Amino acid sequence: MDRAAHALEARSLSREFNGFFAVRDVDFRLRRGSMHAVIGPNGAGKTTLFNLLTKYLAPSHGSILHEGEDVTRLGMAAMAKRGVARSFQISAVFSGLSVRENVELALLRGRGLGWSLLGRISSHPALIDEADALLRRFGLSEQADALAGNLSYGRKRVLELATTLALEPSVLLLDEPMAGLGREDIERVTGLIREMGEGRTVLLVEHNMKVVAELADTITVMVRGQVLAEGTYEAVSSRPDVMAAYTGEAHG
Numbered sequence: 001m002d003r004a005a006h007a008l009e010a011r012s013l014s015r016e017f018n019g020f021f022a023v024r025d026v027d028f029r030l031r032r033g034s035m036h037a038v039i040g041p042n043g044a045g046k047t048t049l050f051n052l053l054t055k056y057l058a059p060s061h062g063s064i065l066h067e068g069e070d071v072t073r074l075g076m077a078a079m080a081k082r083g084v085a086r087s088f089q090i091s092a093v094f095s096g097l098s099v100r101e102n103v104e105l106a107l108l109r110g111r112g113l114g115w116s117l118l119g120r121i122s123s124h125p126a127l128i129d130e131a132d133a134l135l136r137r138f139g140l141s142e143q144a145d146a147l148a149g150n151l152s153y154g155r156k157r158v159l160e161l162a163t164t165l166a167l168e169p170s171v172l173l174l175d176e177p178m179a180g181l182g183r184e185d186i187e188r189v190t191g192l193i194r195e196m197g198e199g200r201t202v203l204l205v206e207h208n209m210k211v212v213a214e215l216a217d218t219i220t221v222m223v224r225g226q227v228l229a230e231g232t233y234e235a236v237s238s239r240p241d242v243m244a245a246y247t248g249e250a251h252g
């Protein structure tokens with residue numbers, strides 16, 4: 001088997017909360033270079049699966065592989081070192097720092113430099129150029145000197161994506177990147193995620209089906225902690241059992 005074919009893999013992954021299986025016996029493969037979405041009705045276990053894959057939660061059973069290596073027991077920091085980054089939504093944005101400082105800080109962290117070095121960014125001229133480029137790419141240049149805490153919600157989400165990309169991950173995991181965004185921001189963020197996916201593997205948990213249809217090459221549908229279907233948007237969205245799951249008529 002080609003070990004490198006799968007950026008991440010879950011084998012018989014389960015997570016139990018007081019006897020209730022939020023994720024039960026899930027086999028899941030994130031193909032290298034793919035843009036993969038996990039969808040499903042509320043309570044299906046999407047966030048739990050995401051948190052297991054990103055090592056935010058420990059599994060009750062099963063294993064997780066990165067590039068074919070068992071990483072079940074590794075923590076989030078070790079995964080980040082391996083190039084697997086998750087977006088933390090706006091909690092990762094430092095409100096008291098400017099937009100530019102947030103990006104510079106993420107660039108420093110991406111290179112393993114402590115953020116106490118922030119004051120010394122001037123000693124890394126290449127990073128200043130990179131920060132400029134990232135700010136431009138994410139349409140944040142005009143707000144570079146604004147305090148991150150003063151940005152609108154949508155702008156904060158865009159900044160959060162910029163800081164995640166600054167870590168230069170090879171695998172990017174995004175939890176509901178469109179949550180709470182208006183139409184204009186959704187279009188911008190969709191475009192940014194598409195761009196961020198070039199040369200990387202992306203996994204997103206997302207409720208917005210238009211975005212999923214537009215972005216994802218592979219879709220996993222979860223229902224009641226298990227995988228119900230997997231395939232292209234066209235393939236899974238035409239399945240009666242998937243439709244039934246969304247209208248609350250699924251049995252099993």
Ligand SMILES: Nc1ncnc2c1ncn2[C@@H]1O[C@H](COP(=O)(O)OP(=O)(O)OP(=O)(O)O)[C@@H](O)[C@H]1O
Pocket residue numbers: 017021022040041042043044045046047048049
């Ligand atoms: N920490 C927890 N303690 C107890 N139960 C939990 C915990 N986390 C999740 N669950 C339960 O596990 C099930 C799956 O939750 P999860 O958040 O993974 O679903 P989801 O598909 O992401 O839902 P949503 O789309 O509403 O975010 C739910 O029934 C939820 O109540």
